[in-house]
Amino acid sequence: MATDWLTARQAAEELGISVLTFYDWLTQSDRGEFVLRGQALVINYFQGGRRGQGRIRIEKSEIGRIKEEMRVKPFTRARRRRPTNSKVYPGITVPLGRPN
DSSP: OOOOEEEHHHHHHHHTSOHHHHHHHHHHHHHTOOEETTEEOOOOOEEOSTTSOSOEEEEHHHHHHHHHHHSOOOOOOOOOOOOOOOSOOTTOOSOOSOOO
């Protein structure tokens, strides 16, 4: 199974952000503090080298998942009912006014 790997520069370009912002996102994700559009998000990536100090590689599918989280999903507001001009109030079962 072949996977497509992207470098940090390619991933940032694909997301439409700067490389420094991408590294900041990875740092926040490592700490568990990354929030995108109000949702906590974890970015899964790979880092080579002996002690994990090498180049960062990220799968294309992960970039697609992040882009989907960035997508704006508009919602429609619930329509209000028109006010009723009635003398009856819901939940009130006794006649209104001063008692005799």
